[in-house]
Structures are given as C-alpha cells and as structure tokens.
Amino acid sequence: xxxxxxxxxxxxxxxxxxVLERIALENPWWVDPHEVGDFYRGFGPRAYFAPxxxxxxxxxxxxxxxxxxPRRVGKTVMIHHAIxxxxxxxxxxxxxxxxxxxxxxxxxLGLEDLLRLYCEDQEVDPSGELxxxxxxxxxxxxxxxxxxxxxxxxxxxxxxxxxxAAAALRLKSVESGVGRFTDFLLPPLTFHEYLELTGNGxxxxxxxxxxEGLPFECSSIEDLNxxxxxxxxxxxxxxxxxxxxxxxxxxxxxxxxxxxxxxxxDLPSLYGIRDIQELNSLFMVLAYNTANEVSLNALSKxxxxxxxxxxxxxxxxxxxxxxxxxxxxxxxxxxxxxxxSFKIYLTNPSxxxxxxxxxxxxxxxxxxxxxxxxxxxxxxxxxxxxxxxxWDKGEVDMVGLSGDQSPSWxxxxxxxxxIFRRPAQLSKILTFCHANxxxxxxxxxxxxxxxxxxxxxxxxxxxxxxxxxxxxxxxxSGMPSEMEQERRVTRLAKLRAKLRRKSTLDLGPE
Numbered sequence: 001x002x003x004x005x006x007x008x009x010x011x012x013x014x015x016x017x018x019v020l021e022r023i024a025l026e027n028p029w030w031v032d033p034h035e036v037g038d039f040y041r042g043f044g045p046r047a048y049f050a051p052x053x054x055x056x057x058x059x060x061x062x063x064x065x066x067x068x069x070p071r072r073v074g075k076t077v078m079i080h081h082a083i084x085x086x087x088x089x090x091x092x093x094x095x096x097x098x099x100x101x102x103x104x105x106x107x108x109l110g111l112e113d114l115l116r117l118y119c120e121d122q123e124v125d126p127s128g129e130l131x132x133x134x135x136x137x138x139x140x141x142x143x144x145x146x147x148x149x150x151x152x153x154x155x156x157x158x159x160x161x162x163x164x165a166a167a168a169l170r171l172k173s174v175e176s177g178v179g180r181f182t183d184f185l186l187p188p189l190t191f192h193e194y195l196e197l198t199g200n201g202x203x204x205x206x207x208x209x210x211x212e213g214l215p216f217e218c219s220s221i222e223d224l225n226x227x228x229x230x231x232x233x234x235x236x237x238x239x240x241x242x243x244x245x246x247x248x249x250x251x252x253x254x255x256x257x258x259x260x261x262x263x264x265x266d267l268p269s270l271y272g273i274r275d276i277q278e279l280n281s282l283f284m285v286l287a288y289n290t291a292n293e294v295s296l297n298a299l300s301k302x303x304x305x306x307x308x309x310x311x312x313x314x315x316x317x318x319x320x321x322x323x324x325x326x327x328x329x330x331x332x333x334x335x336x337x338x339x340x341s342f343k344i345y346l347t348n349p350s351x352x353x354x355x356x357x358x359x360x361x362x363x364x365x366x367x368x369x370x371x372x373x374x375x376x377x378x379x380x381x382x383x384x385x386x387x388x389x390x391w392d393k394g395e396v397d398m399v400g401l402s403g404d405q406s407p408s409w410x411x412x413x414x415x416x417x418x419i420f421r422r423p424a425q426l427s428k429i430l431t432f433c434h435a436n437x438x439x440x441x442x443x444x445x446x447x448x449x450x451x452x453x454x455x456x457x458x459x460x461x462x463x464x465x466x467x468x469x470x471x472x473x474x475x476x477s478g479m480p481s482e483m484e485q486e487r488r489v490t491r492l493a494k495l496r497a498k499l500r501r502k503s504t505l506d507l508g509p510e
Contacts, residue, residue, distance in 0.1 A: 019105050019106065020121050023114070023117070023121075027096070030122070034087060040080035040081065040084070041080075043081075043238060046077075046193060049078055053085060063182040064160070064161065066184065067079070068163060068183060069164065070322070071164045073186050076162070082133075094124055095129065096131045099134050102136040111134060115150065127156060132150075132159050134147075134160070134162070138270075151181075164266065164321070189235055189238060190472025191465070191469045194230075195469070216473070217466075221463050224469075229359070234246075234247050234350055236347075237348075240253055250350070254350065255355060262322060263283060263322075264276060282317075283322065284355065288356065290352060291344075291369040293343050296311065321347050322347060324376070324380075324385065326344075326385065326386070327388075328341055329399060331391035331435055332436065333389065335405075345377070347377055347380060349377065364415060381475055387399045393431075394428030396410050397413045398410070398411040406436065407438055410433060411444070413464060414464070415464055416445065417446050423452060426443070440460065441458070446464065448461055448506075448509060452505070453496070453503070
C-alpha cells in the first residue's frame with residue numbers, strides 16, 4: 001500500500017537551549033574577562049555618546065530610551081560603548097542583557113519571554129536593577145506594547161531599544177510611551193566628528209571668540225576645505241569615514257547596504273508599498289535635487305504619480321532618515337497654508353556621492369548644493385529645523401524661527417568668496433532682514449572671514465567648512481537656547497562696537 005498520507009507533518013520548535021546559547025554569544029561580558037567584543041571597542045565613541053549615556057543612566061525621571069537613527073550610523077556600537085561604561089562603573093556583568101531582535105532564533109518571542117529565559121538561566125532577579133538592551137526592535141510586532149508591559153511590570157529595569165525604521169519607532173513610541181519612553185536620535189556623522197574620527201581634529205582649535213559663540217579657528221583653511229570635500233563624499237557613516245575599502249566601494253556600501261535595504265525592504269514591509277520602482281525613482285529625483293526647491297505639481301507631472309501618493313512617499317522617505325523636507329516661508333516670514341513647494345535635503349551629503357559619483361572641488365554647482373546639504377545636516381539632531389524663505393524677488397537659504405514664529409537668525413550658504421568681495425549682491429536678502437527686524441545675517445564663503453555693517457544689518461562672513469564644524473560641535477554641547485542667545489547678543493554687540501571704529505573687519509583666509 002502507498003505510504004503517502006500515512007505520516008503527519010510536524011513543525012519543529014526552537015529549543016530554549018538554542019535561544020540561550022545565542023543570547024550568551026551576544027553577551028560575552030558574562031564570562032571572564034567581562035568585556036564587550038574587540039569589534040566594538042575598536043571604534044571611537046560618537047560625540048553623542050555622552051548625552052545618550054546620561055539619558056539611559058539617569059535615575060529620575062525613569063524612562064525607557066528609544067534610540068533611533070539611519071542604518072550604519074553606529075547605534076549598535078554606541079549601545080556596546082554604553083555597556084562597556086556600565087561594566088567599568090561596577091554594574092555586575094550578568095545584570096546587563098543585550099539582544100538583537102532581528103536574529104531568526106528570537107522569532108515569535110516577546111521581550112518578556114526573553115527576559116524570563118535570561119533571568120532563569122543567569123539566576124538573576126527580574127525585580128532587581130537590570131540593564132536591558134533590545135536592538136533592531138522594529139522586527140518585533142507590537143514592540144511598543146511589549147516594552148510598555150515590561151516598563152510597568154518591573155520598576156527597576158533600565159530599558160533601551162533601538163532601530164532604524166523611524167516611522168514605526170517614533171509613531172508608536174509617542175502613542176504608547178507617554179510618560180514612559182524618551183526618543184534619542186543618532187544622526188549621521190557631523191563634520192566635527194568626522195575630523196576627530198579621521199585623526200584631523202587638530203585642524204580646528206578654540207579661539208578667543210569661541211566663548212562668545214564665534215566659530216572656531218583653523219591654521220589652514222585650504223587644508224580644512226580639503227577635509228570638508230572628503231566629508232561631503234565619504235563623511236556620513238563611521239565605517240566609510242574610517243576604512244579605505246568602504247571609500248573605494250562607496251556605491252556598494254552606502255547604496256546597496258543602506259539605501260537599497262531601506263527602499264526595498266524596510267519601507268515596503270512597514271507600509272505595504274507595492275510599486276517599489278515608483279518609490280525608488282522618486283527618491284533618485286529628490287536626491288539629485290538636494291538643497292533645491294521642488295514642487296508637487298512638477299513632480300507629479302514629470303512622474304505621472306498623483307500628488308497624494310508623492311506626499312505619502314516623501315513622508316516614508318523622511319521617516320527612514322533618507323531625506324528631510326523643509327517648509328517655505330515668505331518675505332514676511334509667514335508660512336503657506338497650502339505648501340506645494342518645499343526644499344529637499346539628503347540627511348547627509350555622502351549619499352549623493354554613492355548614488356551618482358564623488359564630487360570634485362572644481363564642480364562648483366554640485367559642491368555648492370552639497371555644502372548647503374552638509375550645513376543643514378548638522379542640525380539633524382535638533383528638535384527644530386530651519387525654514388527657507390522665498391518670494392518673487394529673492395530668497396534666503398535658511399531661517400530660524402523663534403517660539404512666536406518670528407525669525408531669530410538668517411543664513412546664506414555659498415561655496416565662493418565672490419559674495420565677500422561684492423556684498424551688494426546681498427541687497428535682496430537684506431530686505432528680508434529689514435522686513436523681519438533682523439539686525440544680523442550670516443553668510444558662508446569658501447575661505448574668507450570678516451564682518452561689515454550694511455544697511456544697518458551686521459553681516460558676518462565665515463568659511464562654510466568652519467561654520468559647518470561649529471554648528472555640528474555645538475549641536476551636542478547641551479547648551480540651553482537661552483544661554484546661546486545670550487552669547488549671540490554679546491558677540492554681536494562687540495562686533496558692532498568694532499565696526500563703528502572700522503567699516504570692515506576683514507580677517508582674510510584662515
């Protein structure tokens with residue numbers, strides 16, 4: 001008789017012991033010499049490590065930390081640096097658990113299941129003070145429900161989760177984590193961090209004016225600009241910044257390992273996107289136009305995709321940390337009720353290099369757009385991003401709005417010294433300053449530094465690379481905005497006093 005149908009198919013389940021073996025492999029500090037792996041210790045800490053560690057270690061208010069950021073910016077490395085510091089501070093090694101949720105062995109296990117297995121195996125009390133790190137948490141369905149349950153049930157747990165799928169993380173942490181979760185965004189490398197990681201930190205130093213908010217100083221602006229162009233091409237991701245192999249194959253590393261995984265895997269799985277090619281085509285158009293204004297009407301007409309779909313795709317791309325949309329204001333700093341035009345910035349300029357080709361110093365048009373993208377990306381961590389102003393007869397690249405929505409600063413980004421030699425070109429921008437009671441304007445150049453009083457507006461000129469360094473370094477200083485404003489007022493008052501005695505302060509190339 002035929003044996004077909006006589007046997008019954010059975011589904012094998014993963015034994016708990018296999019799961020425990022995997023957990024032990026991810027937590028090597030449980031055994032002597034009680035250290036994190038050499039791979040993680042080989043990376044220098046990000047500048048954002050200090051504020052991140054303060055957040056996860058503060059006793060009150062108790063919060064679970066949701067660490068978010070693009071792929072490959074160092075979230076897992078920063079978690080292991082935090083574990084290393086906890087060990088140095090005397091936390092018992094077996095009181096620290098790290099689990100990368102995306103491993104197949106954890107499929108079907110909730111956070112409480114993993115906690116239970118760990119506590120039973122390591123004989124630790126779940127009601128005690130334990131430090132739990134759950135990496136790539138977006139791969140766990142309803143992760144925020146699991147995290148909320150742990151947070152509420154075990155009052156002494158210190159909880160950190162991380163992931164790259166920002167939309168799912170941010171939205172769900174807001175919905176479920178009120179009073180429980182705190183978001184922490186880890187951006188791509190700032191220019192300051194890039195110089196430190198590549199051993200070029202000594203190119204920039206603190207001058208006498210730094211205490212008053214002036215940009216830092218450098219001995220050779222040409223050397224700094226050379227490193228800045230490198231940053232535009234290779235500076236967004238720690239591994240690309242520090243390894244020659246990744247730089248030589250940046251298209252594979254950044255485009256295939258980072259961008260394509262987001263476009264082809266993360267976003268379709270999160271939002272059920274069916275036409276991946278349509279999304280990819282839109283992203284390529286937007287990426288090529290970084291630092292430029294685009295309109296929904298033109299995008300829809302050129303692509304044949306409806307405006308609502310384009311708006312939705314852009315929201316997805318923003319949520320995945322691939323780009324940021326910047327809103328437009330008019331000459332009087334009023335926002336538009338129907339925003340059909342906006343500026344687009346890649347979240348770091350090195351994506352442009354991976355998608356198209358590395359930029360050369362002589363390509364002034366492209367390098368100008370990427371320099372502006374780099375300046376914008378230094379604010380990536382900030383909860384409030386700048387706007388841009390455009391009206392019939394002029395525009396301003398970036399404008400900061402205060403709490404009452406009035407302009408507090410204005411910035412024009414140039415990769416040229418021509419504007420320094422011909423300040424009359426600023427006339428239209430100065431009309432914006434006059435219309436909004438702004439008494440100061442910052443303009444970046446390629447090499448020149450100085451200040452002038454023009455039409456009662458104090459205009460400061462700073463090299464783009466040095467300004468970019470300053471913004472990135474100040475972004476992690478933790479200085480309250482009130483103190484920053486006080487320093488700015490003091491600095492501007494001193495500059496005005498000097499300019500009353502001398503019409504122009506020309507500091508020349510560094």
